[in-house]
Amino acid sequence: MSPVYVMGACIMSDDIDRANDYAQILTDAALSVRKPSGPAVTGYCLNCDKQVDAPRRWCDADCRDTWERKL
Numbered sequence: 001m002s003p004v005y006v007m008g009a010c011i012m013s014d015d016i017d018r019a020n021d022y023a024q025i026l027t028d029a030a031l032s033v034r035k036p037s038g039p040a041v042t043g044y045c046l047n048c049d050k051q052v053d054a055p056r057r058w059c060d061a062d063c064r065d066t067w068e069r070k071l
């Protein structure tokens, strides 16, 4: 047996005895990591570190676009 890694969680293959179970685990894992909104709000522009008011993550659209292109 070998470990199965699903979205960062390790699941032993013993625990998966049917394909449907595996599909359900994948679905659960995908739902559990879904965040309501992208990157964390730090109070500072994620691109240029200028202070911004929460819940903003960038000081302007240009910084957001630049940051997204760096991903």
Ligand SMILES: [Zn+2]
Binding pocket: 045, 046, 047, 048, 049, 050, 058, 059, 060, 063
């Ligand atoms: Zn900025």
